[in-house]
Amino acid sequence: MTDRRKHAAVERLVPVAEQAGVSLTHLALAVVAPGTDLGAMDVAHVPAALTEPEGRRRGLGDRAAA
Structure with missing residues (x-):
C-alpha cells in the first residue's frame, strides 16, 4: 500500500x-x-510520582527560584 x-x-x-x-x-x-485491549494491571498502575510527594518536588534549597 x-x-x-x-x-x-x-x-x-x-x-x-x-x-x-x-x-x-x-x-x-x-x-x-x-x-x-487494556488489562486490569494496566488500569491499576499508579506512577510513584502521583503517590509519593517527595519524589516530585525538590527541597527549598534545591529549587531554581530559591
Whole structure:
C-alpha cells in the first residue's frame, strides 16, 4: 500500500467520523485490534510520582527560584 493509498483510505473515514459525531482521532481510538485491549494491571498502575510527594518536588534549597 502506498502512502497515497493510505491517505485516501483515511480521507474516506472522515465522513464516517462526522456522521458518528466524533473526531477522526476518537474514531481511530475506538478501533482496537484483538489482543491489544487494556488489562486490569494496566488500569491499576499508579506512577510513584502521583503517590509519593517527595519524589516530585525538590527541597527549598534545591529549587531554581530559591
